[in-house]
Amino acid sequence: MMVDNKPVPDHEKIVAAFEMLVSAQNAVGHVLAPPTAQDHISTRDLLRIAKGPKNEADQALLARVNGDFVARRQFRAILQSQSLASQPQQAAAASIQDDAPQWRSGDAFDLNLIASSKNDGVFYLQLTLNGDQDRDGISQAEVLFAESQRRFLSLPLPKIMDGMAQLMIKQGHPMWDAFHDPEAEFFIR
Numbered sequence: 001m002m003v004d005n006k007p008v009p010d011h012e013k014i015v016a017a018f019e020m021l022v023s024a025q026n027a028v029g030h031v032l033a034p035p036t037a038q039d040h041i042s043t044r045d046l047l048r049i050a051k052g053p054k055n056e057a058d059q060a061l062l063a064r065v066n067g068d069f070v071a072r073r074q075f076r077a078i079l080q081s082q083s084l085a086s087q088p089q090q091a092a093a094a095s096i097q098d099d100a101p102q103w104r105s106g107d108a109f110d111l112n113l114i115a116s117s118k119n120d121g122v123f124y125l126q127l128t129l130n131g132d133q134d135r136d137g138i139s140q141a142e143v144l145f146a147e148s149q150r151r152f153l154s155l156p157l158p159k160i161m162d163g164m165a166q167l168m169i170k171q172g173h174p175m176w177d178a179f180h181d182p183e184a185e186f187f188i189r
Contacts, residue, residue, distance in 0.1 A: 046074055046075050050082060051142070065152060087104065089182060109128060122168055147184060
């Protein structure tokens, strides 16, 4: 059959062409859609949170790093290479007994844990720089990281003045637990 001197396409060809268009549209939609499973953590994201988790999304990303062995190794390497100072594992960490000294000493800095005089479960974590450290460079630090029990923790640092900064934490806080973990490592970034 011919209409205006043109052959009319077969019904089967129309159906096949329509199916090809739908298939192409699905493929384009799949390529342009954001990924649903975010199992890969980019180096750019690791570098961003190494500067200090600034918001909830960064904290969520740090939690994802803690759950991913490869990302944890990469993040540790970034902290080791870019930290302003670090404190390696201790032969023995500070005791959790009230009457025992509460300090961790290192080459670059010491950490002292001092209980509040109100006996309210609040502790002051003092970071004190040692020796001939680059105090001007380290005083620009913004974050204290700890790696303990195969996970990373972070606390924002107040300005380091006269070689010292002080943070308040409660007993049972993950950083309090890391302080008492002899295998924990601390990084100032």
